[in-house]
Amino acid sequence: MSTAKGLLQKRPNYIGKILLQGFLIIVTIIQIYPLIWLAFFSLKDNSEIFSGDVVGLPKKFLWSNYAKALSDGHVLTYFSNSVLVTAATILLVLILASMTGYAISRMNWKLSNLTMTLILLGMMVPIHAALLPLFMVLKNLHLLNTYWSLIIPYVAFGIPLAVFILSSFFKGVPRELEESAVMDGCGIYRTFFSIMLPLVSPAIATVAIFTFLSCWNELMFATTFINNESYQTLTVGMMSMVGTYITQWGIIGAGLMIATIPTIIIYLLLNKQVQKSMIAGAVKG
């Protein structure tokens, strides 16, 4: 009797679960199929794309699309530029923000709260506001069309969130660790670099991931401050590449894939950490 009742109660639950799984799978297809489609057509030639088989697997994997995109489409140049600008930005943000975050959360000075408030205010500022003034300044300093015209603004706009995340991590480190380091004769620099910095490595990873994503994908500054093709980053480069190969879907697709692959690799390797970073980045609000 009791088992029969149990079965009766379980059955609707079971159907409900199948329906839920079905719904989740449909959403999965909607979220992921466009990207798979991109991967497919990046390996096709025009005759295959335009002959009506838009959705299927490529008949022959045309890797030459990738070679063409990299060399003739200058994607290799854009890619290296993006790597350089992003790496420099991450490094500078980490150095500046960790020092400042440490000074704000652990050192004693009168203006520390005010400084924090000021920097937190910066998180609310959209980059739109800075676009024209920065353009004028960079133009007058003859910095347009250099890597610095991107690195400096990216660092500046990356600082607020980085300081916020790092200083809240520093706050969580027990005082005793620091104090015993000082007792043992460490100066402030040594305490910071050898004792404290390694202790906040999760926060450093979070900031690095967040900064990577925002630099790698940034368009507005990149398209405004750089028009010399040899300094363009991927986002801007993609636009000029699409202009060059308007009808050559395969090559365009290959370029888009190349721009996306590093992000996907990082995500597949570190997906838990990336998800955590994005949550940490949001909780500021």
Added chain:
Amino acid sequence: MNSVFSNKKAIAIFVLPTLLIFCTIVLVPIFVSSYYSLLDWNGVGKGAFIGLDNYKEMFTDTRALNSIKNSMLFAAASIFIQLPLSLVLALILASTIKGEGFYRTVYFIPVLISTVVIAQLWSKIYNADYGLLNWLLESIGLSNLAQDWLGQKDTALVASFIPTLWQYVGYHMLLMYAGAKSISQDIFEAAKIDGASRIRTAFSITIPLMRPILKVCLVFSVIGAFKVFDLIYVLTGGGPLFTTEVPSTLMYTTIFDTYRYGYGSAISVFIILECLVFTVIINKFFKTE
């Protein structure tokens, strides 16, 4: 001990470089933009001071008003379509379902991809002749619906909303999921013992307790809609005939195509103020209710 932690020289070395770059690049430009917005200026020589005329123009010009209307519609679409969908997904995934980690990981992928890539991809999806969407419609026998989605005035606006909604569903889902997961399990146990159904539990317990994160999502989607630039710039450039224009693309073309630096700055100041005002309103709304 204390002398080490209040070493003035060390503090200066730690803080001043950051403050210098932050103030000159992030804070000062706001004031500069506000000043520019009061000028009639093409970037060469000195501009003429014209007071608030640029702002007056913005609120009477149909093109500018249309761009503001579009960004409002965009915000509404993310509040009423994207956020509910994200919430449903988050609640399902948070209720410990099979494959939870897989779905969460996959739904989040589009968030990480550059908007430029997303926009190019969707322009291919919408392509009138070989696009995925028209192919799909034809293969399910709705070929009469197939059309040039981005080229026509009556479909372009909706078509340009969809990629962003699609891209960030996973983002809000993740935030809401984290919010739902942070609720103490004891409460759910108690609800279960009291015989509350899953849906009842979601509406009476989970969602009310998720208010802080729902507020964050609401702020993000509204501000994101007001600031949207990349997607429209790449996908339609504001066309056809300005139907998909938003304030930030209007600001961009005003400054860099027509060299009206003053008017463009007025639009940028408007965007900042709009974001600030709505952040305050949403915070107020969540406090009083």
